Amino acid sequence: MNIEEFRVYCLTKKGITEEFPFDAHTLVFKVMGKMFALVALERLPSQVNLKCDPERAIELREEYDGAITSGYHMSKIHWNTIMLGQVPPKLIYELVDHSYELVVSKFTKKLKAAFDAM
Known part of the structure; x- marks a missing residue:
């Protein structure tokens, strides 16, 4: 998987925006303003950061x-860095979904209502 395939997949999710809040080389994906994925555009090999349940994060790292x-x-507890060319694409899609769902599950009632209304 490459960065563009990763980007396209992230943009298929509901409530997504992409921006460069830190610098011109770090692409951030947010769901309803909450960060769930980062891409270091100039780092080689290509890599992304995704949120992950702490127990699952340890298992994946092992x-x-x-x-x-x-x-x-x-946060070393809640985020993983994934080398795109070294992990099967199917797992990357699963981890994007997992990160997205973790963030959505922590929405406030007000944010959840706005998300549901989309």
């Missing part, structure tokens, strides 16, 4: 040693 690591410049 299973994909070196290809999935603790989140680069993120």
